[in-house]
Amino acid sequence: MLQNHAPRYEPSTKFGIAFNPISPLKSSIKFGKAKTEENPMAVENFLEEEEYETTLRTPSSVPNYLADEDEDELPSAETPEPKFGDPGFGKGKPKVQPGTPRARLTPIDEYYMVYIKTLTGASAEALSMIRERNETNLDLVVGGFPTIKSIENRMRKLKKLGMVFAERHIGTGVTSYSLTPLGIDALESAGYDIDDADTLIGATLERLHHYKNISQVGAMFAAGLFEDSLNVGPVPIENLVSEKAMRGASAPLKAELRKLRAEGQPGDWGPRRELELQRATLKAQKSGDWTQFVRTSPAVLTLPIAASAGKKFKGVYEPDLAVILDDARTGAKARNLLVEIELSKKSEPAYHAIFKTLEAEFAKPLVYSGAVFMVIGEMVANRIRKVNAEGKYGLIESGQVQILPITYRDGTPLPAPRRITVGGN
Numbered sequence: 191m192l193q194n195h196a197p198r199y200e201p202s203t204k205f206g207i208a209f210n211p212i213s214p215l216k217s218s219i220k221f222g223k224a225k226t227e228e229n230p231m232a233v234e235n236f237l238e239e240e241e242y243e244t245t246l247r248t249p250s251s252v253p254n255y256l257a258d259e260d261e262d263e264l265p266s267a268e269t270p271e272p273k274f275g276d277p278g279f280g281k282g283k284p285k286v287q288p289g290t291p292r293a294r295l296t297p298i299d300e301y302y303m304v305y306i307k308t309l310t311g312a313s314a315e316a317l318s319m320i321r322e323r324n325e326t327n328l329d330l331v332v333g334g335f336p337t338i339k340s341i342e343n344r345m346r347k348l349k350k351l352g353m354v355f356a357e358r359h360i361g362t363g364v365t366s367y368s369l370t371p372l373g374i375d376a377l378e379s380a381g382y383d384i385d386d387a388d389t390l391i392g393a394t395l396e397r398l399h400h401y402k403n404i405s406q407v408g409a410m411f412a413a414g415l416f417e418d419s420l421n422v423g424p425v426p427i428e429n430l431v432s433e434k435a436m437r438g439a440s441a442p443l444k445a446e447l448r449k450l451r452a453e454g455q456p457g458d459w460g461p462r463r464e465l466e467l468q469r470a471t472l473k474a475q476k477s478g479d480w481t482q483f484v485r486t487s488p489a490v491l492t493l494p495i496a497a498s499a500g501k502k503f504k505g506v507y508e509p510d511l512a513v514i515l516d517d518a519r520t521g522a523k524a525r526n527l528l529v530e531i532e533l534s535k536k537s538e539p540a541y542h543a544i545f546k547t548l549e550a551e552f553a554k555p556l557v558y559s560g561a562v563f564m565v566i567g568e569m570v571a572n573r574i575r576k577v578n579a580e581g582k583y584g585l586i587e588s589g590q591v592q593i594l595p596i597t598y599r600d601g602t603p604l605p606a607p608r609r610i611t612v613g614g615n
Contacts (some may be wrong), residue, residue: 230568295376299348302341303369303377304355305427308435309408309511310368314341317367318407319599320427335413335599348373357390359398366390386435403596403604404432404510404531407564410597411513419594420527420562422515431491431512439488440506446579459467459506460494467556471522480519483556483613484526493528495547507547509561528561531596532570541577545591549583552590561585563593567606 298321305320306312318341322334322612345367348354353373360366369377370388378384388400410416414424444461451457470487474480484491495507511529519525528548536544548561565571571593578586585591595603 196335205214240295242308245364295351295353295380299344299353300377300380300382302344303348303353303373304382305408305412307369307374307377307384307387308427308430309384309401309405309432311366311390311393311398312405312409312495313364313366314338314345316402316406317341317345319409319413319415355389355391357393357398359395359402361395362399362402366398366405385438388432388434400533401532401565402408403533403566406596406604407529407531408511409599413599415597415599415601416594420592422513422527425513425515429514429517431488431514433508433510436488436491436508436512440492440508444506445487458494458556459492463490463492463494464492471556474522480521481516483519484514484516493547493551493557495543507544512558522556524555524557524559526558528558529564531562531564532574533566535570535573538577538580540574541574542581545581545583545585548585548591552585560589561591563591564596565593566596566604569606 200579286448301321302317305317315338318335318338321336345354345356352370353376354367355370356365356367369387370389370391374387374389377387390401393401408430411422411425411430412427414422416422443461443466443488445458447457447462449457466487467490470483470490474483490511491508493507493509495505509528510531511526513529515525515527528551530544551558552560562572563571565574574591574593575586578584578591586593597603
């Protein structure tokens with residue numbers, strides 16, 4: 191009769207260690223056993239006896255550093271969304287700890303946050319247009335836009351980290367993103383200029399919708415969607431100047447003018463801007479470098495607005511967006527574009543004032559060489575064309591003013607808002 195002669199397992203106690211491989215999740219290690227008759231070779235430890243436990247990680251507790259960090263799960267609808275550091279943060283995933291990929295800002299995160307800082311109110315679609323997809327261990331497709339879903343997941347992560355604020359427009363259903371004070375601080379600590387940072391916290395629905403479309407147009411420039419219509423390739427984010435940035439650049443000069451007016455002296459923006467243009471021109475002529483014309487005097491991006499009649503300048507005119515294209519500029523004529531996002535009709539006198547301002551600006555194009563009116567539908571576009579014809583400005587015919595539709599990332603124009611006719615009108 192055959193018998194099993196395999197040696198019987200006995201826990202090893204060599205060197206004072208008891209280890210049981212049959213129960214690998216826990217082992218007990220003891221040091222400093224006193225000499226006894228049973229163990230005469232033990233080395234006495236004069237330090238306080240301590241007991242150490244080592245726990246082997248189970249597969250579910252090992253963080254997957256190759257996982258796509260965009261794949262955060264939606265928070266439960268029954269429980270409030272946990273905040274960073276609270277129990278349950280990252281529910282369904284390994285517990286998030288500082289230092290892991292999910293608990294820190296990556297360079298890609300900062301890239302999107304910089305765009306949100308520059309043109310606040312960006313939607314996931316706009317953010318998906320500002321950079322191309324790179325090869326990853328999980329996605330070998332290179333080029334093209336990232337999926338909108340991946341952007342939404344990234345924004346959800348940044349929201350959990352307290353970096354961004356999300357606001358959903360109840361009319362359009364589109365969610366727009368802006369930086370929180372913590373997000374602005376994070377960019378500043380990373381070395382970014384945050385002077386022009388804005389937030390949508392507390393914004394009205396009208397302002398939210400307007401900012402969302404400004405950001406959409408900025409993303410169209412960043413994606414190079416104007417190569418055919420304007421002969422403009424992809425524009426770097428730093429070459430997109432928001433209205434708030436223009437106001438900030440011109441604020442010191444405006445303060446000087448207010449002081450002059452308070453003293454009874456002339457304090458119009460037109461003559462003050464003309465002085466800045468003369469200074470910037472002399473500097474460019476002396477150095478031979480015209481590419482820095484606007485960057486050395488960013489206040490000149492703010493125009494003096496013309497009155498409805500005559501050539502007298504009054505007030506200031508800051509467009510929704512300025513697109514800096516002077517990187518290849520070689521002479522006095524600028525290449526930059528002034529962009530207006532027209533979602534609703536202005537009055538005809540208001541458009542006449544804008545066209546008079548543009549007419550004066552393009553006669554001496556040191557700052558802007560053209561203007562683009564971005565519209566949704568034909569209603570606003572028809573009024574702009576009508577004003578150009580009535581005033582005999584000829585700016586549309588010369589190509590200095592163009593009217594283009596705001597589009598999705600596939601080039602499809604955004605649909606015009608549906609309106610209900612009331613009272614048979």
